[in-house]
Structures are given as C-alpha cells and as structure tokens.
Amino acid sequence: EIVLTQSPGTLSLSPGERATLSCRASQSVSSTYLAWYQQKPGQAPRLLIYGASSRATGIPDRFSGSGSGTDFSLTISRLEPEDFAVYYCQQYGPAGLTFGGGTEVEIK
C-alpha cells in the first residue's frame, strides 16, 4: 500500500496569502494518478486537481498542483475566505487507492 503523508497538519494563514501544501508518497506515484480534494465541515469532499496538475471543472485558477515521483504540492496563490478548509491528496494508481491524512488551512 502506498502511504501518503501530508504536511503541515495545520496551516495558519490570512486571506490574500499564499498557501503551499505538501504530499509525500512512500513510493513513486505516477503524476497521472495524483489528486487533491477540498472538504469543508459537514460537506462532502470536492475534486480540485487530478493528474497532479489538471484543474477539475469549475475550479478557480488560484489553485494549482505540481510535483512528480514521491513529492507533490498544492498551491493556493491568494487565499479567499471560502478556501479555509481541509485538503486531502489521493493516489489512485494500479496499486490501490489511498488518501493522505489531510492539511487544515485555518484563518490566522
């Protein structure tokens, strides 16, 4: 099983600031199979990024993904009030599906 480790656990930032979230895999993951999701309290997750860097339908361009191999990142260029949430990375390759433990982006 591929283990995904997200860091930091919590990111305290102010609206307008830049957020960079990390996702590290225990073994190499094809960038084809790496996604990011956003989840707000009491809501279902929402797909943000797939294929490591492709934005899902309707996702604003302030969200961007990058990385390869074992190191991936999600960047929010300028935080909007609605961006404060928990973010999960996921790999969905042939070895099975796993999620990272999540990073909470909270208002400072």
Place this chain on the structure above:
Amino acid sequence: EVQLLESGGGLVQPGGSLRLSCAASGFTFSNSAMGWVRQAPGKGLEWVSAISASGGSTYYADSVKGRFSISRDKSKDMLYLQLNSLRADDTAVFFCATFQGASTLEPFAYWGQGTPVTVSS
C-alpha cells in the same frame, strides 16, 4: 446535474449488518466506475470499495475485505454496499462517489453527502 443520494445508514450492534444504497442521477451511470469512501468522526478519508462500470470487477480495502460487498444495479442506477460483521471501528460517514470515467484509475469526480453508520451496543 450529478446527484448521488446515500441511504441505509444507522445504529447497529457489533457483529450486525447494514445495506447502504446510493441513488445516482444526472450522468450515465452505466459508463462510470463507482466507489465508497468513509470518514470516521474527526478523522480523514479512507477508501473502502470500488466497482468497475461493467460491474465485473470489484475492489476492497484490506480493512473491509471479506466483510463488505459492493454491487450495482444498472437498471435502477443504484450502487450498494453490504456491510457485515460490523465492528466499532467501522463507525463513520460513508460517502458514495463516482469515478471520473469507466475505470477505477481515475479520481473521484462527484460525491454524495454521506450516510452515517454507528456501530455500538
């Protein structure tokens, strides 16, 4: 508009069973692989099970293998998850989700709002 509506959750005793259902609409159900993801209270997401678009292939997390069973009814656009031999650590909200395409080698494109399962005596 894609809609996924889960039902069937509730309170069950350890060792008991439940059948979760997910009603799908707004997309071509028979062309989409489907899955279940759960979230224990205050915890992160855990993939549970998946089924191919055809229904011919099913997949399970090690934590539920042999206890849970996924199935789909194309005539009704319904997805199911049979939960047997339930344990306290199965307590979670269970989300139904559709993969982005026919394969499970895709991200989860759409999610339902979830149905809670509580395993307690």
